[in-house]
Amino acid sequence: MRLSEHIYRTISSIRGPLLFADGILAVRIGEVVRIAYPDGTVSDGEVLKIDGGTVLIQVFGETRGLDLATPLVFTDAVKKAPLSAEIIGRVFNGSFLPLDGAPMFVPERWGPVTGMPLNPTARARPEEFIETGFSAIDGLNTLVKGQKLPIFSSAGLPAREMAAGILRNSRLAGGGEFAVVFVALGLTHHDYSFYMQVLAEMKSGFVAFINRAGEPVVERLLAPRFGLAVAEYLAFTRGMDVLVLVTDMTNYCDALREVSTAREELPGRRGYPGYMYSDLASIYERAGRIKGMAGSVTMLPVVTMPEDDITHPIPDLTGYITEGQIVLSRELHQREVFPPVDVLPSLSRLMQRGIGAGHTREDHRRVANLLYKHYAKGRDLRRLEAIVGRDGMIESDRLMLDFAEAFERELVNQGGARRDIDETLDTGIALLRRFSLETS
Amino acid sequence: MTGRILGISGPTVTVDLTGLKLYDMVRVGEAGLIGEVVRLERDRAVVQVYQDTRGLAVNEPARGMDAPLTVQLGPGLLSGMFDGLQRPLERIREESGPFISGGRELFPLDRDRSWRFIPAKREGEEVAPGEILGHVEEGPFRHPIFARHAGRLARLADGACTLGEALGAMADGREISAVESWPVRKARPYRKKLSPSAPLVTGQRVIDFLFPLARGGTAIFPGGFGTGKTILEQAIAKFVDVDLVVYVGCGERGNEMAELLEEFVSLADPWSGQPLMQRTIVVVNTSNMPVAAREASIYTAVTMAEYYRDMGFHVLLLADSISRWAEALREISSSLEEMPGEEGYPTYLSSRLAGFFERAGVVETLGGQIGSLSMILSVSPPGGDFTEPVTQACLRTAGAFYMLDTSLAHRRHFPAINWFQSYSLYEREMVGHFSERVAPGWGELHRRCRELLQREETLREVAEIVGVEGLQDADRLLMKVAERVRQEFLSQNAYTEDAFSPPEQTLERIAGIVELFDRAEARLKEGALLDEVLKES
């Protein structure tokens, strides 16, 4: 243990967001390094790698404007997040500095930013229904407290409107205290104003961490972790149900790739580092519930699929970690279906426990299975229709085509309206009845 | 042997210790984190550290333990839940709360629990290594305690004992213990290997009927996310006809493990009626737990599995997913700055995998009994692309390949095992076995079922050109029947009663469908109309 901060002026090279410094003594991995810029501003960095006296530092601010004589202050501490109930209602930047003009709150305690893994035996199974107001989610891909369920979007699709709808309309079973943690990574000004307005109109409390498009890229690696440290505190110390919305994880992964490239690490698929799975897991796995404790952390990350490609490493690794995915479809969007959710590749892995008597409604499972089955059939037949034409098809197949169409128009599509679970299921039943499908 | 930390990079730490052996355990830092030597140089060693290295500083102490990574083997492993280093997760939670903070050292077995030891030998008797000294009752199992040294027995317990005390002593003064340590990376010995000959009944129709597995065999099922790997692993863990199951949650989700634990505590083994957890050992290193311990987890698990195999039990090891293990290997390899092979995986990926698969098999144990260790591993190929290195490396050694198909999963056909691409090298022998044991018609039905599915595929291609309307009645009938085979026979909903299908029921079901087909076909030949025939069935 060192007793004080150490100051060095031994930067040997600066490479993108990384600094190398020599002759450093007794440094820790993950240690916070304060960097005092020649212009008087200060930014934080973190020790990534140590080789004897040579240290590799990742800078969370801009490295532009740094020179080799810049002083580095080694603080002997790993990164901690300030925590307090007073945080609710506040807006911070990606380095946890207030953006709302109000002074920093007095922390009640400090928590590790990266968190600690939850002991699997301590986890409580997520099974309490969250009603989002969207039929495609509530009815067919039900979300529960403690789940991590990403929205897979593509450029130009209304993921933003959908996320906002969920924030506005979500109702939680068991109605404890509810809060939203909003983490924005690389947000454009346009999106930023949109979301701030949504947050301002919300009745429940929120905390926001905002990193905008022009702000330091590496800060994007930090902001979600701050958000989650706060979420864990609100959930497991304060007993609140916390919904964490992170947008956009694609920008997070690009930041990770940028640092990896600067480190000259061997690139994996599409240049993303080989450890991206473990890194993403260290974020997503922080969602959950704990046995014998009130509170929950539910996560809704938004992922924009580059080139609309679900096999791209970002959605792919995300899907491998999260408990399902809500996939938006360009085709439905073009046909003005809102929300444009394609229910076939969408999935909620935790749905089974969260539906039925005592959770949603007794007939939920049966209705959902029937809708799904017939819609899948109808969609399958569209391929055939494209080849042989509608007239070449037998009557029962034509019926299924019509059903699939009606399903999209009437059940998935709901415009700006909010539907509660009864309305969702009743809409589904009416649809099945109209096509005489309610019993097969 | 003490020294200092020289450098730290991700999960690897360089220390200035000398005189170490490769794979020796080393404790690093003030916190005493556990690691394993993965590279030796003249004046330094590189250690793969099993716990989070955050906060570790250079110049902190490092100490060689002069022993490789070992697990403790003895009564009480069953129904336990361990992390990748065999630390007991329940007790960690009791002692340090819901989050794992690292650094905690706990003996994997309960030292204070009282067992009833029933001796088979008496004081004064000569014993040879591998001979049974006696046994304890571990749940419904008779857990033998073997002699490890040759010599005369001076003392041997009878009745109540605990693992914390010696079970007895040899005349030369050596203590007899019910607990044994074993290095995880070293396969446990046996007298000889036998070839697999009995089926491993999984309770999944598509596996047992179309692509049967053998006890002592190995299988993989690769599939993209959401194709049903985890549900299938868990369904097999619940229903499989073996004595014991070792389940490894390797780099996957925490909530899944919570689900498994909750279910296993309340469910019964369908074959013995005993609580399911009593025949199960769970090893879990979720995706957010340290990556080096994830790498070790499959070895920890297989060593415990071998331990019970050596008592003459039939053991199944299930791992979900082996890709996460391979990725851990890749992360460690890359922080060692090793020369990478395909997609960044180290070039020794396939030899390591083959070495792991090699620990499966049917064996004649040192004590002369027959035990088996089977393996079923899930694989998570990036982007669902089966040409990637891990799937390919597994394919070279695994005896059965169950390809999980994304398009089947999207249609909610589960288990989403593709019946054209999958195969089992045990198929012929096991089909013969089922024909002998279950019903003589098994083999013929197996052939008919295959044929139906094959013909459906051909007809589907035709229908895509001419439309279903354009098909002849006999062909449309076949397509109807094949649809029933898919929906009522090949798929099994894990959330219903149908999740488990014993062989007799499997046979009955397919026999029913094939019979119906034959009858309907005959009626068509007599001149009946398709719609009438379909209505009748």
Ligand SMILES: Nc1ncnc2c1ncn2[C@@H]1O[C@H](COP(=O)(O)OP(=O)(O)O)[C@@H](O)[C@H]1O
């Ligand atoms: N046998 C099955 N019966 C019913 N549903 C299943 C079955 N297998 C998988 N599923 C569905 O598929 C989802 C994903 O399965 P899972 O095993 O978690 O996939 P993977 O591990 O391959 O990502 C489950 O949540 C469930 O909804």
Ligand SMILES: [Mg+2]
């Ligand atoms: Mg899985």
